[in-house]
């Protein structure tokens with residue numbers, strides 16, 4: 001078994017970005033700029049935002065964290081997003097999810113300009129990505145593709161099973177792996193909570209690559225996979241003892257895998273790296289750079 005090390009891959013991608021940015025800045029351009037919106041106090045969100053801001057600094061970007069109280073109204077948030085959309089000094093904006101219950105996340109996502117939507121959640125970007133057009137691709141799914149590419153894992157013509165159909169992970173990765181993309185052209189089965197247990201087992205047991213994003217610790221067990229499988233564990237679950245684990249029973253399942261992502265240090269790091277790639281693309285679009 002070998003580790004698909006998200007830390008190593010992310011650091012390499014961010015180093016590439018940083019050298020490109022240094023070139024742009026040396027030629028007289030300003031630095032790329034990311035704005036992060038954080039609403040309320042939610043410990044995991046604080047930690048995700050912190051790692052995004054830290055990665056901006058490693059990539060040579062400027063970043064700005066806008067904090068709003070839990071009680072902020074949807075309208076106040078939408079007004080601020082409209083201001084950011086109109087501000088030429090900001091290349092990309094993300095709104096850290098989840099939002100408080102009184103705010104509809106889809107209203108917020110739809111309010112972000114598709115040109116600054118570095119999370120790739122806006123319907124315009126999601127639609128373009130689905131059609132195989134140039135788009136900001138949803139960051140976690142894009143990060144998984146970059147990780148597979150970095151470790152030269154063959155994807156074309158492989159049988160992939162995706163477990164979970166969320167709009168931010170399961171759905172986009174199933175589309176990206178099946179599209180005629182550089183990392184794609186796989187035959188993909190998307191499973192979800194209504195997938196009968198026996199059908200799920202039949203699919204996972206013959207899968208070459210499994211991507212799991214359900215948010216249930218130890219969901220994928222040893223009996224569900226074949227020898228040599230490539231296992232991508234998206235889950236980030238905080239146990240009562242404070243330990244962070246994925247959706248895979250790592251100790252038992254890893255013995256059968258050819259490759260597996262660790263948690264932490266796998267897909268989470270790649271999500272942040274993909275955000276940096278998307279921000280650089282937004283910046284390059286702004287300045288008509290190749």
Ligand code: NAP
Pocket residue numbers: 140163164165166167168169170191192193194195213214215216234235236237267268269271
């Ligand atoms: P989500 O929105 O809660 O979606 C979970 C999905 O799993 C749903 O589609 C659900 O099906 C499906 N599901 C639940 N039980 C299932 C079962 N028994 N069999 C098959 N499918 C089942 O989750 P998410 O936002 O995608 O996140 C999933 C996990 O990934 C969480 O632990 C989250 O923290 C983590 N995450 C990590 C990153 C990262 O950067 N590493 C990024 C995002 C999320 P239904 O649609 O039918 O309900």
